[in-house]
Amino acid sequence: MEIIKDLLSKEKQDEIEKTLLDPLFPWYFTAQATYDMFGDRRTLNTPFFGHMFIYDKQMKSEYYYPKVIQPIVEALERHQGRRFQNRIWRIKANLYTKDGSYPEDFHHPPHVDNSDENFRGETFLYFANDADGDTFMFNEHYDYVHKRYGPEGFDGNFTNQLRIPAEKGKAVLFPLTQCHTSSIPRKGGPRVTLNFVFGEYF
Secondary structure, three states: OOOEEEOOOOHHHHHHHHOOOOOOOOOOOEOOOOOOOOOOEEOOOOOOOEEEEEEOEEEEOOOHHHHHHHHHHHHHHHOOOOOOOHHHEEEEEEEOOOOOOOOOOOEOOOOOOOOOOOEEEEEEEEOOOEEEEEEEEEEEEEEEOOOOOOOOOOOOOOOOOEEEEEEEOOEEEOOOOOOOOOOOOOOOOOOEEEEEEEEEOO
């Protein structure tokens, strides 16, 4: 896992935030943040608003791609010194609204972003604005060979490795196998993130 602060210039950070929070930007309602495999006691699913840029390598939102997505991918390539553009499988934006009743220290269900047995890759998160509502990273990894979360006999009690605050311009790159999840803002908001899945089928 690598946490990258200020991947983009301040000007580009501001431009992306302004675009995604513009009243004319199209957001689409989704009933649940992610699937719930275990019903962990500190898990509470919520609705959110999403915008799909690319799904299964197919462009879904051409108008906003050059202004919002392309600068991030190019900056990541410069930072890492390797190509990502040719490995894009999915890119989407997520917007979570403030909910003061959401229990403190709770989160959405832990998951990975692609559990297909013949897919391998990386997840990349970009935080578009400052907000409360951390991203939770867990010690458990998805086992593609045995199609299970965690080691043999895992009972669904995920253990926290790290909590990453949502800070504008920050980005996180980690293996697709690593279980993670989001949480929603209780004090401020909205919380806007961009979720990238890089990888390929074999």
